[in-house]
Amino acid sequence: MAESAEYFNSGLHFELLDRNKDGYLDTAEVTRLGVAMGVSLQEIGAVAAGLDGDGDGKVSREELGAAVHEFFYGDDPEAPGARIFGKLD
Ligand SMILES: [Ca+2]
Numbered sequence: 321m322a323e324s325a326e327y328f329n330s331g332l333h334f335e336l337l338d339r340n341k342d343g344y345l346d347t348a349e350v351t352r353l354g355v356a357m358g359v360s361l362q363e364i365g366a367v368a369a370g371l372d373g374d375g376d377g378k379v380s381r382e383e384l385g386a387a388v389h390e391f392f393y394g395d396d397p398e399a400p401g402a403r404i405f406g407k408l409d
């Protein structure tokens with residue numbers, strides 16, 4: 321798991337996700353991530369809101385890294401980061 325988190329935090333994945341290279345993931349880019357991760361369309365809105373830590377409507381590299389870290393290392397199943405990949409059941 322740690323290796324996966326480091327992969328995300330390396331920024332490599334962020335560069336791939338940030339299709340228009342503006343330094344942020346917008347709704348369309350987050351949706352693309354969600355679909356790729358198998359998140360249902362009904363869940364993507366909640367996942368996107370969870371990723372957007374400061375609520376400015378876009379996800380920065382730091383916000384994605386924090387959410388991924390929380391997903392892998394957090395122990396609160398209700399934390400926003402825990403929802404990054406949607407429901408795991
Ligand atoms: Ca972007």
Ligand SMILES: [Ca+2]
Binds near residue numbers: 372373375377
């Ligand atoms: Ca944000």
